Amino acid sequence: MTTPADSSPPSGLAIASLVLGILSLVLGFLVVGIFPALVGVVLAAVALRQSRQSTMAAWGLATSAVGLVLSVAMLGLIAVTVWQKGLGTRRHRSRPEVSEIKMGLKPAERPLVLEELWSLEIPGATAVTAGDLDGNGRIEVLVAAAGRQGHRVSADGRLLGTHPLAGEAAFLELGRAGDGGARLAAYENWGKRVLVMNAAGERLWAHSTPSGVDGAHWGDLDGDGADELVVGLNGGGGLTALSPAGEPLWSDTQIGNVWNQAVVSLRGTQPARVFTTEAGGRVRVYESSGKLLRRFELDGEYCAPMSAARMDASGRIQVIGEVDDDTVAASDEQGQTVWRTPVSGSAGHWRQRRFVALDVDGDGTREWIFRQDKDHLVVASPDGIRRAELRLDGPVDEIAVLPMAGGDRLLTRQKDRLAAHGIPAPSAAR
Numbered sequence: 477m478t479t480p481a482d483s484s485p486p487s488g489l490a491i492a493s494l495v496l497g498i499l500s501l502v503l504g505f506l507v508v509g510i511f512p513a514l515v516g517v518v519l520a521a522v523a524l525r526q527s528r529q530s531t532m533a534a535w536g537l538a539t540s541a542v543g544l545v546l547s548v549a550m551l552g553l554i555a556v557t558v559w560q561k562g563l564g565t566r567r568h569r570s571r572p573e574v575s576e577i578k579m580g581l582k583p584a585e586r587p588l589v590l591e592e593l594w595s596l597e598i599p600g601a602t603a604v605t606a607g608d609l610d611g612n613g614r615i616e617v618l619v620a621a622a623g624r625q626g627h628r629v630s631a632d633g634r635l636l637g638t639h640p641l642a643g644e645a646a647f648l649e650l651g652r653a654g655d656g657g658a659r660l661a662a663y664e665n666w667g668k669r670v671l672v673m674n675a676a677g678e679r680l681w682a683h684s685t686p687s688g689v690d691g692a693h694w695g696d697l698d699g700d701g702a703d704e705l706v707v708g709l710n711g712g713g714g715l716t717a718l719s720p721a722g723e724p725l726w727s728d729t730q731i732g733n734v735w736n737q738a739v740v741s742l743r744g745t746q747p748a749r750v751f752t753t754e755a756g757g758r759v760r761v762y763e764s765s766g767k768l769l770r771r772f773e774l775d776g777e778y779c780a781p782m783s784a785a786r787m788d789a790s791g792r793i794q795v796i797g798e799v800d801d802d803t804v805a806a807s808d809e810q811g812q813t814v815w816r817t818p819v820s821g822s823a824g825h826w827r828q829r830r831f832v833a834l835d836v837d838g839d840g841t842r843e844w845i846f847r848q849d850k851d852h853l854v855v856a857s858p859d860g861i862r863r864a865e866l867r868l869d870g871p872v873d874e875i876a877v878l879p880m881a882g883g884d885r886l887l888t889r890q891k892d893r894l895a896a897h898g899i900p901a902p903s904a905a906r
């Protein structure tokens with residue numbers, strides 16, 4: 477051991493620690509500076525212990541320490557970036573959990589039987605929706621037909637009347653106005669506007685856009701009883717939320733092209749949510765204010781056709797979508813897969829309603845209805861039980877909900893043929 481007083485020339489250790497310290501400063505930006513920094517700190521500490529007067533060792537300690545901090549900071553920055561971008565690491569994290577879920581729906585102990593309750597031919601039918609059109613407490617069906625015709629049908633399948641519509645409707649969505657009446661949002665395939673009409677088919681306002689409209693969906697974002705409209709656009713147009721009067725509330729134009737959207741209304745203490753799928757194939761979840769809450773890959777895969785709904789009184793939200801063209805998967809609001817089942821072929825256009833949530837048996841829990849094949853529909857519970865099946869003659873062009881107390885009905889449109897399906901009321905069965 478040398479005495480501390482007589483150490484005039486710097487020791488090899490001190491020189492080495494300084495060299496490593498400088499090296500760690502340079503390499504700190506590349507994260508790998510962490511290695512020379514650690515060795516530098518150790519060498520400088522040993523050199524200082526041997527000779528307390530060594531300025532070079534002190535510099536070695538200082539530079540190594542700064543290099544260490546720099547490397548750790550860079551490492552932290554990279555970790556945060558990777559987490560935010562949801563890159564491969566997140567994918568791998570969700571994979572094992574997903575693979576534990578068995579492919580396919582569980583059979584029901586007592587399957588429900590859906591019967592055709594009525595049908596109606598409506599020449600040139602293009603789109604169908606249902607709700608309380610005139611605010612009188614009874615549900616009606618509205619069928620848009622070629623030539624700007626709106627046909628009003630009672631819930632039991634009688635044609636009530638026909639009136640003109642202010643615009644063509646390849647797609648029709650019914651929302652609630654604050655006064656108890658209905659609002660109709662109509663848009664065309666690749667159209668550049670969403671036309672909003674009252675229940676009589678008269679124009680109220682239109683949202684025009686340089687991008688094509690990919691979808692428009694109503695939902696009450698603020699719980700005041702009047703639905704806001706969320707519009708998804710292609711070609712980099714992003715997502716826009718509009719007030720009941722058509723004023724812009726918020727938009728997200730950073731996400732590029734969007735596919736499907738879904739709006740879950742505010743109900744009591746259960747907050748509203750907006751869902752969309754985007755060019756990257758992820759599901760994005762927004763608060764009612766437009767703040768992005770999270771994004772995830774449904775079942776770890778690319779998803780374009782998607783919907784979301786609140787399934788029961790507990791407020792449970794479920795997201796459903798078609799992934800990889802051959803699987804329908806459902807997840808919770810956080811993106812955790814609940815069930816998945818194979819479907820054959822990609823039936824129908826992604827822009828059309830692929831999934832509807834309805835309470836077919838009136839027990840307070842909604843079920844999902846989706847296409848198993850082009851002429852074969854499946855009713856699945858949120859827990860992944862196959863409650864019912866419905867096989868039709870020929871392809872189904874459109875599905876919609878006919879909301880009814882005691883059990884919602886399913887509306888199907890096969891070209892001009894509109895039909896309602898459901899569990900027959902006990903009195904009607906006798």
Ligand SMILES: [Ca+2]
Binds near residue numbers: 608
């Ligand atoms: Ca009515």
Ligand SMILES: [Ca+2]
Binds near residue numbers: 695696697700702703
């Ligand atoms: Ca509202």
Ligand SMILES: [Ca+2]
Binds near residue numbers: 834838839840842843
């Ligand atoms: Ca139910």
